[in-house]
Amino acid sequence: MHCFSARAARMKWTLVLAAACVVAAGQSCAAEPPADVTVTRGETIDVGGTKNILIRPAQPKGSIILLTGGDGRLNVMPGARFNAGADNVLIRNRDAFAAQGYNVLLVDLGTNLAAAVDTMAALKHPVIVVGTSKGTQRAAEGLAQGAKPDKLVLSSGFLSAASGEGDSVMSLLGSPQRLPPTLVIHHRDDHCRWTNPAGVAPFATWGGRQVQVAWLSGGQDDAENPCRFSAHHGFAGQDEAFVSRVLAFVRQ
Template sequence: MNNLMKTGLGLILACCMPFTHAQSAPKVIDLTSRPGVIQRMLVLAPAQPKAAVILLAGGHGGLQISPDGNIHWGKDNFLVRTRQLFADQGFLVVVPDAPSDRLSPPFLRGSRETPEHVTDIKAVIAWIRSQTKAPVWLVGTSRGTQSAAYVATQLAPPDGPDGIALSSSILVDDREGASVLSMPVEKLKIPVLIVHHEQDGCHLCPYTLIPKLMNKLTDAPRKQLLSFTGGENIGNACNSAAHHGYNGLDNEVVGKMSTWMLAN
């Protein structure tokens, strides 16, 4: 049994290193999501949250969050690096790690569309609902959109989210799972926000397929596309420093996303 498992069952709260502009000190929270499995998450909580966001990182999703809140992988991921910006907009922010039974390679690769993953995210949503009556949004970027979209198709509120926001959506199937386009998103009856960079060069996320995704959201009571151009484009086209990760556009993207999500 690893050190994380030894923390035991139930909720375990530990204060982390404070952020300069945090409204309250971030915390690491461990909760039992499945028998013998601990789901760790980093939480930023304003005094009176307007809504809550669960920020699902892309890639393999194994952030390897330490008890003091240090993130050992994915610090530059769009949603991970902008977590404080979401908190500044009035959101209760939750950044989940991979669960304790997937804390080594391949982490979440190939498992984002499984009952176990749904159960883990369901536990995170339930914890948030125990803390606030504010709406809960699942927000995914890149591979995280596979998680957010799949969970939303499996769980309706209150077990599932009240809305989802998908940035840099995976739109092409590959060996790591189905694309968002291949999922039954037409049955979603919650608000859906689609965020995409028009110059996204990642081969799994072509902007040309975005109209097809928007047209498939037939039952969403509210849906919106926020598209962006410009910023910096550095290195691998599927990484966070490229247009795929909205490099140089953090404030604009988070600001527009927040305005739309809080407009209910």
């Protein structure tokens, strides 16, 4: 009887802990840590004291720098490995850019963009910075601090006050004179509250002849997570069209 009572008490306590974990973290305590991803033909390099991953084709035509969205973390490790952000539209299409003959740099949080541009410029011009979602804010911050890429791509961007809450590319740059030739890629049905499609037109007007706009439609949406990779915001189901628009601009 005593043994049964003790076992029951332990079981009850285990259930309490599990329930507490679900309430506090929004997921089960048994959730496994994210798996490491190894980048094919990649190498981990140091850029201004921060680990990034570089993919180098045999005869590069130029260099593309990828700034992921969200909190910007990839958690880059030695051996061209990372374990965060693999589903982001830029990161999941890294091989598609490299397959077309471009050096590709996967940028981790904390990387100085000017240092990244200089690193890639030493390998091959032109250097194109591509940012998506909150990565567009980091791109603007880098340009404001002196980074000078040859071209810029802003997808699902925090572009203007009409985009929604938060710092916009316009407010962070202050002047359109800091813009290199720029492509905006946006989904017509992006429902993320920070990247409303209404923010595109004011940005294009502000940037003038420096700015081109490419709209995408269709694909897959995720009504419950409108700001995620699985929604129009993340160009779900449109990887080929997305990569094609970026590369067409890069080749101009």
